[in-house]
Amino acid sequence: MNIVILGPPGVGKGTQAVRLAQMGWIHISTGDILRESIEKGDTLGNKVAQYVHRGELVPNHLIVEVLKQKLQEIDCNSNIVLDGFPRNVEQARALEGLIKVDKVLYLKCDDEQIIKRLTARRICPRCGEVYNIITKPPSDNMRCDKCGSSLIQREDDREDVIRKRLEVYHRETAPLVEYYRRNGLLEEIDATGTIDEVFDQIREKIEEWAKRK
Numbered sequence: 001m002n003i004v005i006l007g008p009p010g011v012g013k014g015t016q017a018v019r020l021a022q023m024g025w026i027h028i029s030t031g032d033i034l035r036e037s038i039e040k041g042d043t044l045g046n047k048v049a050q051y052v053h054r055g056e057l058v059p060n061h062l063i064v065e066v067l068k069q070k071l072q073e074i075d076c077n078s079n080i081v082l083d084g085f086p087r088n089v090e091q092a093r094a095l096e097g098l099i100k101v102d103k104v105l106y107l108k109c110d111d112e113q114i115i116k117r118l119t120a121r122r123i124c125p126r127c128g129e130v131y132n133i134i135t136k137p138p139s140d141n142m143r144c145d146k147c148g149s150s151l152i153q154r155e156d157d158r159e160d161v162i163r164k165r166l167e168v169y170h171r172e173t174a175p176l177v178e179y180y181r182r183n184g185l186l187e188e189i190d191a192t193g194t195i196d197e198v199f200d201q202i203r204e205k206i207e208e209w210a211k212r213k
């Protein structure tokens with residue numbers, strides 16, 4: 001079975017995909033496969049590297065090439081979860097030539113809650129440990145439990161930055177949600193709960209589909 005995980009930035013797509021990977025699914029994240037491709041250093045990887053090093057978005061056709069290369073390395077009987085791809089309708093159409101998408105899990109969460117979650121994130125600049133002042137606060141007043149450094153808020157976790165990312169997401173991805181809804185592939189998941197609560201819903205859906213197959 002091949003599924004796509006869709007949803008706004010910060011909703012926990014990667015976290016849920018990792019949980020599926022722990023159950024034996026193959027997790028394909030766009031960020032990871034682009035990094036792998038650059039490390040490989042072949043012709044394709046070098047092309048990708050040029051964009052990444054200039055800080056530009058990697059064009060659709062290159063992402064599709066990288067994905068194609070990755071899929072060729074994977075046993076075709078595997079269960080695959082795609083995270084971060086497709087992010088627009090053009091990419092969704094390109095994906096159809098590569099792989100059959102069986103279901104699309106749409107992790108739904110409203111913007112205000114995403115902002116609340118992400119602006120609560122703090123990281124340790126020394127060891128990289130991630131905290132959340134609401135759900136996972138450090139035990140000692142804004143200092144890292146592991147190394148004692150003062151925690152900071154990343155530039156990316158500031159409210160104005162998050163609002164901009166959400167705007168881009170809505171513009172690009174809302175048509176994609178509609179596209180998959182029309183195709184009958186879309187399944188909505190309420191992503192407002194905890195990681196475990198969201199994952200329980202995902203697991204239930206997958207078990208349901210497996211029974212129907």
Ligand SMILES: [Zn+2]
Pocket residue numbers: 124125126127128129144145146147148149
């Ligand atoms: Zn630390």
